[in-house]
Amino acid sequence: MHELGIAQEIVSIVVEHAAGARVVRVVLEIGKLAAVLPDAVRFCFDLCAEDTPLEGASLVIIETPGRARCRACGNELTFDRPFGRCPCGETDLEWLAGAELKVKEFEIIDV
Numbered sequence: 835m836h837e838l839g840i841a842q843e844i845v846s847i848v849v850e851h852a853a854g855a856r857v858v859r860v861v862l863e864i865g866k867l868a869a870v871l872p873d874a875v876r877f878c879f880d881l882c883a884e885d886t887p888l889e890g891a892s893l894v895i896i897e898t899p900g901r902a903r904c905r906a907c908g909n910e911l912t913f914d915r916p917f918g919r920c921p922c923g924e925t926d927l928e929w930l931a932g933a934e935l936k937v938k939e940f941e942i943i944d945v
C-alpha cells in the first residue's frame with residue numbers, strides 16, 4: 835500500500851514547515867491520474883499523524899481532474915482516467931495535469 839509512504843511523507847513535510855506549531859488542518863491536492871486512493875491516504879494520514887503536531891488535524895483532499903490537449907485539433911479536455919479520446923476521434927493526447935500530489939496548504943495554531 836503505497837498510500838502509507840505518501841501519508842508519511844505528507845506528515846513529515848508539514849511537521850518540518852510547521853516548526854513545532856500545532857497543525858489543525860491540512861489541504862492536499864491529489865490528481866485523479868496519480869493512482870492514489872484518497873480514502874487510503876486519509877486512513878494512513880491519521881495513523882502517521884499520531885504523536886506528532888498533526889495529531890487530530892483534519893485532512894481535506896481536493897481531487898483535481900486529469901487535463902490533456904488533443905494533438906490533432908488542440909482541444910483541451912478533462913479526464914478521470916489516464917487515457918481517453920477527443921470528440922474529434924483522436925486518442926493521441928498530451929497530458930498537462932492530473933498526476934500531481936501535493937500539500938496545498940495547512941493551518942496552524944500558535945501556542
Ligand SMILES: [Zn+2]
Pocket residue numbers: 904905906907908909920921922923924
Ligand atoms: Zn481532437
